[in-house]
Amino acid sequence: xxxxxxxxxxxxxxxLRVIKVLGKGAMGTVFLVYDTSHDPSALSPFAVKxxxxxxxxxxxxxxxxxxxxxxxxxSSFRHPFLPTLLGFSETSDxxxxxVPYCPGGDLNVLRYSQSDxxxxxxxxxxxxxxxxxxxxxxxxxxxxxxxxxPENILIQxxxxxxxTDFDLSRSLTPKKNLNSLxxxxxxxxxxxxxxxxxxxxxxxxxxxxxLPKRKYTSATITRNGPRKxxxxxxxxxxxxxxxxxxxxxxxxxxxxxxxAPEIVRGEGHEFSVDWWALGVLCYEMxxxxxxxxxxxxxxxxxxxxxxxxxxxxxxNALTDLxxxxxxxxxxxxxxYRRDASEIKEHEFFQGLRWxxxxxxxxxxxxPLKEVTxxxxxxxxxxxxxxxxxxxxxxxxxxxxxxxxxEWRRNVSFxxx
Numbered sequence: 305x306x307x308x309x310x311x312x313x314x315x316x317x318x319x320l321r322v323i324k325v326l327g328k329g330a331m332g333t334v335f336l337v338y339d340t341s342h343d344p345s346a347l348s349p350f351a352v353k354x355x356x357x358x359x360x361x362x363x364x365x366x367x368x369x370x371x372x373x374x375x376x377x378x379s380s381f382r383h384p385f386l387p388t389l390l391g392f393s394e395t396s397d398x399x400x401x402x403v404p405y406c407p408g409g410d411l412n413v414l415r416y417s418q419s420d421x422x423x424x425x426x427x428x429x430x431x432x433x434x435x436x437x438x439x440x441x442x443x444x445x446x447x448x449x450x451x452x453x454p455e456n457i458l459i460q461x462x463x464x465x466x467x468t469d470f471d472l473s474r475s476l477t478p479k480k481n482l483n484s485l486x487x488x489x490x491x492x493x494x495x496x497x498x499x500x501x502x503x504x505x506x507x508x509x510x511x512x513x514x515l516p517k518r519k520y521t522s523a524t525i526t527r528n529g530p531r532k533x534x535x536x537x538x539x540x541x542x543x544x545x546x547x548x549x550x551x552x553x554x555x556x557x558x559x560x561x562x563x564a565p566e567i568v569r570g571e572g573h574e575f576s577v578d579w580w581a582l583g584v585l586c587y588e589m590x591x592x593x594x595x596x597x598x599x600x601x602x603x604x605x606x607x608x609x610x611x612x613x614x615x616x617x618x619x620n621a622l623t624d625l626x627x628x629x630x631x632x633x634x635x636x637x638x639x640y641r642r643d644a645s646e647i648k649e650h651e652f653f654q655g656l657r658w659x660x661x662x663x664x665x666x667x668x669x670x671p672l673k674e675v676t677x678x679x680x681x682x683x684x685x686x687x688x689x690x691x692x693x694x695x696x697x698x699x700x701x702x703x704x705x706x707x708x709x710e711w712r713r714n715v716s717f718x719x720x
Contacts, residue, residue: 385465462665613630
């Protein structure tokens with residue numbers, strides 16, 4: 305594969321045997337596998353994502369492109385809270401790439417295992433800190449993640465986190481024709497800022513469905529009524545803001561409960577959408593529910609645009625952090641100007657030794673050691689990935705119902 309940042313070893317697909325299916329999505333299936341040649345006792349299983357390029361002929365180019373993009377992104381990672389690409393292989397029908405297996409499941413499963421389905425502040429602080437470092441590294445590479453949610457945060461055997469699923473991420477393009485002058489933006493005085501970008505016809509039609517009784521404008525809604533957005537686009541600001549030198553993306557992607565207001569409004573977006581999603585994630589970890597969920601997609605998007613998050617009890621450092629991450633104006637959102645540095649300096653993380661996170665040997669939760677050595681019966685029944693993919697092409701049973709992992713719906717009206 306030409307655009308891989310490094311050259312991982314090829315996967316010998318004929319030697320791989322499926323232990324179980326870890327997950328299945330629109331773009332592929334993730335298997336837990338072992339290599340019969342190098343690891344016959346399955347002491348070191350790993351995960352393989354297989355994209356069948358023949359299942360959806362109409363979307364084959366998009367599926368192929370996304371899979372190649374994700375593999376390329378994975379090949380560039382060298383970070384303790386991001387996955388590494390272990391191998392890559394491709395046939396005429398399928399494209400496969402391997403990453404380390406995380407036996408602790410995802411953060412949503414871990415939250416539901418708690419007696420009250422929420423985390424204490426100390427646990428939230430630990431997981432948020434590691435996620436902030438992962439996002440900081442992605443942004444330093446010019447990549448907006450765009451799909452942060454509990455299901456995409458996995459727990460490693462060590463108890464530390466790793467992000468997964470990068471098929472909705474995007475590399476933002478640096479702006480051209482920037483001179484060496486120091487730019488600035490005063491959010492209290494925006495008379496000289498350029499107007500917001502023109503919204504596409506499709507987004508205007510989409511907006512009418514969400515706000516049918518209001519004239520749709522690029523306004524931020526507050527408790528006191530509409531407030532003008534100071535800058536709906538990324539205006540020239542301090543060079544310390546990594547988003548200020550990147551072109552905005554107009555793709556409509558994400559998971560509906562985590563989608564940022566600027567994505568719904570169709571005004572273009574950059575790295576700040578990840579900090580919005582971090583605020584939604586933090587709220588869900590604290591209260592066990594996302595802050596803007598409605599009875600349907602239309603109502604959810606209306607709440608994202610118009611409703612402020614509701615907090616219980618006295619205000620504290622954690623609720624203050626959430627409120628600043630969930631500012632509907634991306635130019636005022638915490639993390640917009642100096643990215644992760646602003647978030648690290650927040651009171652909620654006061655005293656945290658960011659450089660020592662990876663050295664913590666007793667994280668809040670440690671996965672149980674799995675007995676990975678397979679019995680002879682399981683080995684005998686193990687089949688190849690290529691054979692399993694062929695079986696997945698069979699029509700689904702009429703009794704099929706969505707699994708727990710498919711409760712949230714991904715929104716992807718892409719202009720990738």
